[in-house]
Amino acid sequence: MLIKKTPSRVLLIDDDSLAAELIRHMLGDAADISLRYVSDARQAQAAAAEFKPTVVLVDLMMPLIDGFRLIRQFRAEAETEDIPIILLSSEDGPEQKVQGFAEGANDYLVKWPNKLELAARVRYHSSAYLAHRERDDAFVSLHESQAALLERTRQLEESQAALHHAQKMEAVGKLTGGVAHDFNNVLQIIGGNLQLLKYDTADNEAAQRRIAAASQGVARGARLAAQLLAFGRRQPLQPTVIHIGALLRSMDDMLRRAVGSGVEIELAVPQDAWNTLVDASQLENVILNLAINARDAMGEKGRLRIEVANVTLDQQEAAALGLDNSEFLSLSVIDNGEGMPPEVVERAFEPFFTTKPNGQGTGLGLSMAYGFIKQTGGHIEIDSVPGAGTTIRALLPKACGPLREPQPMVIRPMTGGRERILVVEDEPDVRVATAELLSSLGYQVLQAENAHVALTLLEGGEKVDLIFTDVVMPGPLNSVELAQRAQVLLPGVQVLFTSGYTENGIVHKGRLDPGVSLLRKPYSEESLARKIRQLLCGDSDVKESGGSAE
Known part of the structure; x- marks a missing residue:
C-alpha cells in the first residue's frame, strides 16, 4: 500500500554546508518536500519554532552541541517534543544507534542513504506526525463540541454523554483498525525479509543474533497491532460454546504466576453457570489482562476475586446497554486495590490511556477488553471507588448450543512441498x-x-x-x-x-x-x-x- 504524499517540511541541522547541498540535491525531485538548513545547532529550536518542520534531520557530530544533546533539547520543549527526528551519522555501530534511540530519535541513517530511501523515510515520518497531530486536533475539537452540546441541552446530559462516548469509541476504533492494517503490512515486509536474511547469513553468528532481536521486535509489534484490532472490533473471532468454569480452572496456574504469590485468588463459579459463546483464546487474554491490572492496582499484594453469575436483563435494561439479547453470563474481576476516581473511570477504556508510569504499560489492556466484549455481543463496565477497590464486570452472551470440548493441539515439524x-x-x-x-x-x-x-x-x-x-x-x-x-x-x-x-x-x-x-x-x-x-x-x-x- 502506497504512503500518501502529504507536504513535508524538513529542517536539516548540520555544521557542514556540503551536507546541506547533498541533501537538497537528494530531495530535489520531491516536489512535496521543502527543506530549511541551519548550520548552527544553537539556532535549531528558534528555526523550528519559525519553520514548523514535520521532520528534523540532525547530524550526530557537531561542535558545541552534538546530535544527542540537540535531541534532548528538542524533547524537553513542548513545541518540539513530538517532531520526528532522524539522526544522521557516518558511524554504523550499534552503540550510536542505541544511544540515539534512547535520547529520543525516531530513525537513524548512515551517511549517505539512497535518495529514494531518504525521501521515503522523510515522507513516512512526516505523514505519521501529521496524522497524530490531526488526531489530537480532532480530539480537542471533539471535547470542545461535547462541552458546548452538554451546556445547551442540560436536561439530556446523561444520555447524550453516553451516546457521544460510544460514537467516539467507534471513531477511534475505525482509526486504530486502519492503522493496524498498515502496521501489519509493514511488519510482514520486515518479518518476511528477516526470515529470508536468516538463511542468507546462516554462518554469521552476529547477524543471526541481530535478526533474532529484530524478529522479537516484529512479534512485539504484532501483539500491539492485535490489541489495536481488538479495541477497534476488527479482529476475526472464532467463537465456540464453552463453560467458563472449565476455562478459569485451566488458567489457574497461569493466573497465579501472573499476579504473584502476594495476591490471593478466589474463584466463584456456580454449578448452574450457563455456557457462553465466545472466542476462548481471546477471552483468556482479557481475563489475564484484567488480573494483571488488578495486581498493579493492589501493589502486588491483596485479594483478587473472579465471580461468575447468570444474569437476565429486562427489555429496558438491555436496550439501555445497546444489547439485543436478555440472557448473559456475568464475569466480574474484583480487587481491593486503590480504586479509580470518576475522571479515570470515564477514560479507562480509551486506547493508550494509562495511569501507570512511562514504560510500565501500553494503555491497551482495558481497551482490548472493551473491543472484544462489544464485538462478542456483550457489555463491559467499571465500578470503582478511590480507596475501596475496583470491579470490572463483563456480560457475555448465553449459548444455546451444545458444549464443545477443546481439541488437543498437534504440533508437527515444519515441512514444505512441491505443489x-x-x-x-x-x-x-x-x-x-x-x-x-x-x-x-x-x-x-x-x-x-x-x-x-x-x-x-x-x-x-x-x-x-x-x-x-x-x-x-x-x-x-x-x-x-x-x-x-x-x-x-x-x-x-x-x-x-x-x-x-x-x-x-x-x-x-x-x-x-x-x-x-x-x-x-x-x-x-x-x-x-x-x-x-x-x-x-x-x-x-x-x-x-x-x-x-x-
Whole structure:
C-alpha cells in the first residue's frame, strides 16, 4: 500500500554546508518536500519554532552541541517534543544507534542513504506526525463540541454523554483498525525479509543474533497491532460454546504466576453457570489482562476475586446497554486495590490511556477488553471507588448450543512441498518476500498483484493447488469472488486468505465465516508452512503455532 504524499517540511541541522547541498540535491525531485538548513545547532529550536518542520534531520557530530544533546533539547520543549527526528551519522555501530534511540530519535541513517530511501523515510515520518497531530486536533475539537452540546441541552446530559462516548469509541476504533492494517503490512515486509536474511547469513553468528532481536521486535509489534484490532472490533473471532468454569480452572496456574504469590485468588463459579459463546483464546487474554491490572492496582499484594453469575436483563435494561439479547453470563474481576476516581473511570477504556508510569504499560489492556466484549455481543463496565477497590464486570452472551470440548493441539515439524501456489497480494514487497519463502520450502510459485490478474492466469490455463490471497485489495474483483470463481475453474483448489485487517470480506458480525481459512499478518515462515500443509493435506489436526494468529 502506497504512503500518501502529504507536504513535508524538513529542517536539516548540520555544521557542514556540503551536507546541506547533498541533501537538497537528494530531495530535489520531491516536489512535496521543502527543506530549511541551519548550520548552527544553537539556532535549531528558534528555526523550528519559525519553520514548523514535520521532520528534523540532525547530524550526530557537531561542535558545541552534538546530535544527542540537540535531541534532548528538542524533547524537553513542548513545541518540539513530538517532531520526528532522524539522526544522521557516518558511524554504523550499534552503540550510536542505541544511544540515539534512547535520547529520543525516531530513525537513524548512515551517511549517505539512497535518495529514494531518504525521501521515503522523510515522507513516512512526516505523514505519521501529521496524522497524530490531526488526531489530537480532532480530539480537542471533539471535547470542545461535547462541552458546548452538554451546556445547551442540560436536561439530556446523561444520555447524550453516553451516546457521544460510544460514537467516539467507534471513531477511534475505525482509526486504530486502519492503522493496524498498515502496521501489519509493514511488519510482514520486515518479518518476511528477516526470515529470508536468516538463511542468507546462516554462518554469521552476529547477524543471526541481530535478526533474532529484530524478529522479537516484529512479534512485539504484532501483539500491539492485535490489541489495536481488538479495541477497534476488527479482529476475526472464532467463537465456540464453552463453560467458563472449565476455562478459569485451566488458567489457574497461569493466573497465579501472573499476579504473584502476594495476591490471593478466589474463584466463584456456580454449578448452574450457563455456557457462553465466545472466542476462548481471546477471552483468556482479557481475563489475564484484567488480573494483571488488578495486581498493579493492589501493589502486588491483596485479594483478587473472579465471580461468575447468570444474569437476565429486562427489555429496558438491555436496550439501555445497546444489547439485543436478555440472557448473559456475568464475569466480574474484583480487587481491593486503590480504586479509580470518576475522571479515570470515564477514560479507562480509551486506547493508550494509562495511569501507570512511562514504560510500565501500553494503555491497551482495558481497551482490548472493551473491543472484544462489544464485538462478542456483550457489555463491559467499571465500578470503582478511590480507596475501596475496583470491579470490572463483563456480560457475555448465553449459548444455546451444545458444549464443545477443546481439541488437543498437534504440533508437527515444519515441512514444505512441491505443489503449485498462486500468491495474490497488492503490496509488492509482501508478495515478493512471501513468494521467496514459499520457494525456499520447495513450492512452485506464481504471483499476481490483484484478484483480476490472478483470475486471468487461471482462465488462461494455469493449474494451481492452492491460492494464497490477501483479503483487502484494490480492483474490480475482490478476493472472495476470486476464490469462488477459482473453485469453479479448478474444483478442489484450496484457498488460504491472509490479512492484517478483515472487514466484511470473510468476517461477518465479527466472526470468521464457516469453512474459511485465514492466516493473520504478520505471519512467520513456520505458521505459513504449517497452514499450507494443513490445507493441502486436508489434515484438520494441524494447528497454527505461535505467530500473530494466536
